[in-house]
Amino acid sequence: xxRTFWAVLVVxxxxxxxxxxxxxxxxxxxxxxxxxxxxxxxxPEGAAARRDMSAIALSLANPAQWGxxxxxxxxxxxxxxxxxxxxxxxxxxxxxxGRAFSKRSLLFHGxxxxxxxxxxxxxxxxxxxxxxxxxxxxxxxxxxxxxWAIVSQTIPIIALAPMIIVxxxxxxxxxxxxxxIISAYLSFFPVVVGMVKGLRSPDSMQLDLLRTxxxxxxxxxxxxxxxxxxxxxxxxxxxxxxxxLVGAIVGELPTGAVSGLGARxxxxxxxxxxxxxxxxxxxxxxxxxxxxxxxxxxxxxxxRRMGVVA
Amino acid sequence: MMELVLALLIWAAGWGLNAWLARSAVSETxxxxxxxxxxxxxxxxxxxxxxxxxxxxPMVILPAPSVIAMRFASSLPILxxxxxxxxxxGALGGYVIGCAAAFLVAILVDRYDFLRRGLLPVGxxxxxxxxxxxxxxxxxxxxxDWQSKAAVVVVMVFFPMLVNTVAGLREASAxxxxxxxxxxxxYGQAFFKLRLxxxxxFIFNGxxxxxxxxxxxAIVAEFFGSPTLGxxxxxxxxxxQLALDMVWAEIVVAALAGSAFYGVVALxxxxxxxxxxxxxx
Numbered sequence: 001x002x003r004t005f006w007a008v009l010v011v012x013x014x015x016x017x018x019x020x021x022x023x024x025x026x027x028x029x030x031x032x033x034x035x036x037x038x039x040x041x042x043x044p045e046g047a048a049a050r051r052d053m054s055a056i057a058l059s060l061a062n063p064a065q066w067g068x069x070x071x072x073x074x075x076x077x078x079x080x081x082x083x084x085x086x087x088x089x090x091x092x093x094x095x096x097x098g099r100a101f102s103k104r105s106l107l108f109h110g111x112x113x114x115x116x117x118x119x120x121x122x123x124x125x126x127x128x129x130x131x132x133x134x135x136x137x138x139x140x141x142x143x144x145x146x147x148w149a150i151v152s153q154t155i156p157i158i159a160l161a162p163m164i165i166v167x168x169x170x171x172x173x174x175x176x177x178x179x180x181i182i183s184a185y186l187s188f189f190p191v192v193v194g195m196v197k198g199l200r201s202p203d204s205m206q207l208d209l210l211r212t213x214x215x216x217x218x219x220x221x222x223x224x225x226x227x228x229x230x231x232x233x234x235x236x237x238x239x240x241x242x243x244x245l246v247g248a249i250v251g252e253l254p255t256g257a258v259s260g261l262g263a264r265x266x267x268x269x270x271x272x273x274x275x276x277x278x279x280x281x282x283x284x285x286x287x288x289x290x291x292x293x294x295x296x297x298x299x300x301x302x303x304r305r306m307g308v309v310a
Numbered sequence: 311m312m313e314l315v316l317a318l319l320i321w322a323a324g325w326g327l328n329a330w331l332a333r334s335a336v337s338e339t340x341x342x343x344x345x346x347x348x349x350x351x352x353x354x355x356x357x358x359x360x361x362x363x364x365x366x367x368p369m370v371i372l373p374a375p376s377v378i379a380m381r382f383a384s385s386l387p388i389l390x391x392x393x394x395x396x397x398x399x400g401a402l403g404g405y406v407i408g409c410a411a412a413f414l415v416a417i418l419v420d421r422y423d424f425l426r427r428g429l430l431p432v433g434x435x436x437x438x439x440x441x442x443x444x445x446x447x448x449x450x451x452x453x454x455d456w457q458s459k460a461a462v463v464v465v466m467v468f469f470p471m472l473v474n475t476v477a478g479l480r481e482a483s484a485x486x487x488x489x490x491x492x493x494x495x496x497y498g499q500a501f502f503k504l505r506l507x508x509x510x511x512f513i514f515n516g517x518x519x520x521x522x523x524x525x526x527x528a529i530v531a532e533f534f535g536s537p538t539l540g541x542x543x544x545x546x547x548x549x550x551q552l553a554l555d556m557v558w559a560e561i562v563v564a565a566l567a568g569s570a571f572y573g574v575v576a577l578x579x580x581x582x583x584x585x586x587x588x589x590x591x
Contacts, residue, residue, distance in 0.1 A: 026532075141348075143331075143342075144346050156522060157566040162545055167370070253534075265445075284439070285439045
């Protein structure tokens with residue numbers, strides 16, 4: 001356990017170091033132009049002479065400007081501390097000021113995206129479980145729907161997202177619902193496939209045992225199939241919630257939405273606010289990690305209550 | 311009104327036919343297993359067509375399948391150009407680079423226990439994140455053309471592929487490794503004759519997951535800026551012009567490309583891992 005912890009720590013530290021090292025050549029050209037304008041001596045002189053030089057050669061020739069590369073307003077690659085400061089200023093610092101949900105707060109944008117994600121995830125999961133139950137109990141449904149559910153995993157259904165947003169907008173539905181629909185259909189298919197697999201996981205020995213007890217279909221469902229499907233269900237729920245989040249973020253792109261993490265990404269890329277893009281990206285990553293983590297915790301608690309040693 | 315009644319009739323007929331087929335004695339044959347989902351799909355498309363006609367649904371909400379098919383047939387050149395830009399250049403280019411890089415890193419990670427301890431949890435963590443979000447950054451770095459889309463795809467497929475390959479390379483059992491040792495096999499011999507073949511089912515699992523991710527990455531990245539061609543570009547501009555038949559035609563292309571891509575990888579898998587229990591059933 002300790003060894004793993006140290007190894008992870010070293011790898012993360014190496015990534016952060018590499019990130020800082022990469023920020024120098026990535027940002028060196030603007031830093032040099034700026035420094036030359038302020039009268040510093042740069043080799044070689046003149047932006048035209050530097051245009052075709054490689055960024056690494058420029059960095060090695062001008063070690064005095066390295067400091068400038070790490071503190072720019074609109075860097076090509078912001079440093080980890082710039083991103084961390086931005087994250088803090090748009091979340092924790094705003095809470096301290098009592099404006100946790102102002103328009104500039106990432107908490108506000110995160111909540112907009114999270115609410116659509118959760119609503120869609122809920123709808124998709126419920127419908128997915130219902131369809132899976134139908135598939136397991138009806139041979140016609142199994143044969144006609146299941147192949148399509150499997151094929152749907154291999155096609156980029158997210159391409160439907162912009163159309164759904166615009167079509168629903170034209171019939172007057174906007175806000176959280178269109179995004180939730182995208183999240184719902186992205187989480188729907190993984191849940192169907194995983195749940196069908198789970199409901200079918202009891203082996204013939206266990207099914208035979210229930211038959212010797214003269215158990216009805218519904219008893220078999222509640223007492224055997226459903227409990228034994230839970231590990232499969234949770235595995236696909238984790239995939240589904242990550243997909244839901246991506247769906248909600250992508251759903252915010254096409255209409256130029258003003259709120260939500262996707263809107264922050266889009267606005268940042270329009271105005272070249274790289275620090276804003278990176279902080280939105282990290283906010284999305286933290287959100288995804290939290291959601292998957294919470295699901296994992298529920299899974300562990302539930303399985304322990306059921307007596308599964310995991 | 312006529313069309314709506316017809317839609318109901320078609321639905322009932324299709325479902326009834328499937329129910330009969332599923333209960334009949336031939337339901338286990340391959341042909342029927344293929345026929346039933348086909349009938350279901352065809353029924354859905356016909357019902358869609360009838361409902362759209364019967365209710366006079368405007369084209370800006372839902373075009374009829376026949377309209378989509380006509381648009382598809384009449385704009386084949388555009389669709390082909392978009393397909394080349396997004397799939398062959400963006401998705402496939404990034405897929406090859408990303409999977410190859412992940413494979414090489416996986417061999418390194420597998421060789422050094424420290425890296426495996428440290429990098430694998432990080433890789434697992436990153437594989438669950440919404441990586442498409444890096445698209446605006448990579449578009450800024452690599453420009454609007456396909457290179458930035460390929461870069462997004464590289465980032466998206468790298469970690470799932472890495473995690474799967476590392477898991478696969480540990481698949482050979484201790485007994486099998488010991489046998490190699492008693493043969494005095496070198497690292498390279500043991501790698502190519504035992505561990506790589508044993509890892510193949512896992513590697514192909516990673517490759518199959520990555521096919522879908524590659525298309526998603528290439529399409530979504532185009533929403534953040536692209537030259538005036540590409541599937542994602544066409545989808546977002548056609549949506550803006552309310553030319554939904556074009557959007558649907560692109561979606562058909564995306565669906566065909568996605569399932570064909572997956573199918574090809576699955577076929578190669580079948581040829582390479584013919585010895586694996588899951589392929590012999």
